[in-house]
Amino acid sequence: MRTGRLEAFSDGVIAIIITIMVLEMKVPRGGSLNDLRPVLPVFLSYVLSFVYVGIYWNNHHHMLHATTAVTGAMLWANLHLLFWLSLFPFATGWMGENNFAALPTALYGVVLLMAAIAYYLLQQAIIRAQGPDSILKKAVGRDWKGRLSPVLYIAAIVSTLVSSWIAETILVAAALIWLIPDRRIEKVLPRKGA
Amino acid sequence: MRTGRLEAFSDGVIAIIITIMVLEMKVPRGGSLNDLRPVLPVFLSYVLSFVYVGIYWNNHHHMLHATTAVTGAMLWANLHLLFWLSLFPFATGWMGENNFAALPTALYGVVLLMAAIAYYLLQQAIIRAQGPDSILKKAVGRDWKGRLSPVLYIAAIVSTLVSSWIAETILVAAALIWLIPDRRIEKVLPRKGA
Amino acid sequence: MRTGRLEAFSDGVIAIIITIMVLEMKVPRGGSLNDLRPVLPVFLSYVLSFVYVGIYWNNHHHMLHATTAVTGAMLWANLHLLFWLSLFPFATGWMGENNFAALPTALYGVVLLMAAIAYYLLQQAIIRAQGPDSILKKAVGRDWKGRLSPVLYIAAIVSTLVSSWIAETILVAAALIWLIPDRRIEKVLPRKGA
Amino acid sequence: MRTGRLEAFSDGVIAIIITIMVLEMKVPRGGSLNDLRPVLPVFLSYVLSFVYVGIYWNNHHHMLHATTAVTGAMLWANLHLLFWLSLFPFATGWMGENNFAALPTALYGVVLLMAAIAYYLLQQAIIRAQGPDSILKKAVGRDWKGRLSPVLYIAAIVSTLVSSWIAETILVAAALIWLIPDRRIEKVLPRKGA
Helix, strand or coil, X not given: CEHHHHHHHHHHHHHHHHHHHHHHCXXXXXXXXXXXXXXXXXXXXXXXXXXXXXXXXXXXXXXXXCCCECCHHHHHHHHHHHHHHHCHHHHHHHHHHCCCCHHHHHHHHHHHHHHHHHHHHHHHHHHHHHCCCCHHHHHHCXXXXXXXXXXXXXXXXXXXXXXXXXXXXXXXXXXHHHHCCCCHHHHHCCCCCC | CEHHHHHHHHHXXXXXXXXXXXXXXXCCCCCCHHXXXXXXXXXXXXXXXXXXXXXXXXXXXXXXXXXXXXXXXHHXXXXXXXXXXXXXXXXXXXXXXXXXXXXXXXXXXXXXXXXXXXHHHHHHHHHHHHCCCCHHHHHHCCCHHHHHHHHHHHHHHHHCCXXXXXXXXXXXXXXXXXXXXXXXXXXXXXXXXX | CEHHHHHHHHHHHHHHHHHHHHHHCCXXXXXXXXXXXXXXXXXXXXXXXXXXXXXXXXXXXXXXXXCCECCHHHHHHHHHHHHHHHCHHHHHHHHHHCCCCXXXXXXXXXXXHHHHHHHHHHHHHHHHHHCCCCHHHHHHCCCHHHHHHHHHHHHHHHHCCCCHHHHHHHHHHHHHHHHCCCCHHHHHCCCCCC | CEHHHHHHHHHHHHHHHHHHHHHHCCCCCCCCHHHHCCHHHHHHHHHHHHHHHHHHHHHHHHHHHCCCECCHHHHHXXXXXXXXXXXXXXXXXXXXXXXXXXXXXXXXXXXXXXXHHHHHHHHHHHHHHHCCCCHHHHHHXXXXXXXXXXXXXXXXXXXXCCCHHHHHHHHHHHHHHHHCCCCHHHHHCCCCCC
């Protein structure tokens, strides 16, 4: 199997996840500012998750860009990643509707952590399949963002015991470091006709 | 990255947004005409939003048609546009369920305004990347529709202070000017194999 | 613009419509057969709509198969068709939840009728753009199914005044005539690489 | 028609089904562990269905990989398969929300059984169209998994009369046998440019 199929399916699932999350912002009954106020935390959690899913979509493409053939292991590693991403709407909604309370924030961190681990497993599955000259391995390099993120997610989960606002700050920071342009894979790869 | 990937993902998200909006039209309990009546304003707001999302899909394609390579800046500018479009179902539902009340109509105008700004930023990101001979810049030309729209959205937002029906009239008019055939980009571009 | 883009977007919207309809089958609270019973009419209306959307998807492809270039008129005629198809989940849910009562069944017939008209308008837009040697015109031929369907929908709408079961029988029959294999377009067209 | 179109549409529907299932996990009101507890059975049923839909997506691709031309019979056989897959969110939600009670578990088994039969019918439609030298027939071989699965689903349905936990165990086992790597089709087919 080529990567086209895998990319198209992953794109579809990610596009649906990113759009379905907005359904957690329930339309309030009344039309006043007071009616809109409870939606604010759900909106803020939606913004954070939108950025995270955007980052995953972005990174996922760069990764598949450095991949040619798809093995059975990659396929299931990819479905495993999509599974954790599919829990974003639930975790986002629970955190937002409970005004960033400790436990929902911790669960949100756990989903982020599991997605990061799933992403890493997929990356390893591709590198293993590509063998010693893996172009993805070269492209990923030391992968400081990929290594730092899970540490930050764990820090956020633990810090909910003290204050969920510390946790939120860490989760926002962990998203921001991914927004810094990252041309690792683009640097290594010349071009690919797809 | 080529534009194909970006187009496919944007298409997916826009297709889901346009379809998910219809879920705000809740199926009424009873089967009489009286039960159906409260759905009417939601239906009307759905029609307006369907046209707006259709316009965005249309314009988005013409724009990417005049684009070859995708930079990191374009990618995030595109996600930023999709973010504001993803708020259409919520803003549409709130406006419709509150019978076009002032504040929900103003919020709807704000979402339209932010989407227009996001669209403009994406357009600028592409033009900047294409350099002095930008084919998109030539294609866009004086862009009177793109310049007039935000002015109309602001006028609509302000006019909700007086009457939300004036605001709705402006928003409908702002949609209609986009339905006038616009072959700017088609004129400049000869053809492109995709 | 080529047809690829239009097909992909239409496919996306139709795939979402067909899947979103199932959400109108609300999961009942209890786990007994009695709890499941009220779902039965919604399930039956879902089956009917699934077949109808499947027919539209099928016909839509055959039609675009006989089309090369996309004009602005086609694009809006296509969005117009997708608009009426997007009302299927609502009309299906209303009819099913009200146990095929007269008015919801009539509305369902109206949505089917409008979709059929929209389909016809799209067909005409393509034939007009193709000029006197239109390959689609030849492929469509006398189009007896396309001519009979709206008549049946109107008959179904009117017959709800007498009995909604007559109406349902007509709507089921109108779907069944489309399931008869129809190789008109395949006969005229030799092949097309897409 | 080529398989590309059919694959893209099926991918879209399957991607939406797999993502929409997660909406059955309703976000609980409160933010405590007690509020989260009732979600657990729904989550577990979601995991099982996610794996099943993943298996179907995987097998569906391998099957279409061994297919070139699409006939009308295949097209409707494929829609028939998608119909039963589209009932997964409902069956999953009903089983999960009723804590794996007997009847919902039996219905879940029935949906699995019908999907398996629909898959088999699609496979036969392809093999019939390919004629005596069917590459798919060779690829499928003795198809022990495809033959065992329906037997297991029936065993699970019947065993709900005794204990729904026996049924769940059988359904989990029936999923696990599909996760064993299966390179039948890859072995027969050399490569295909898509």
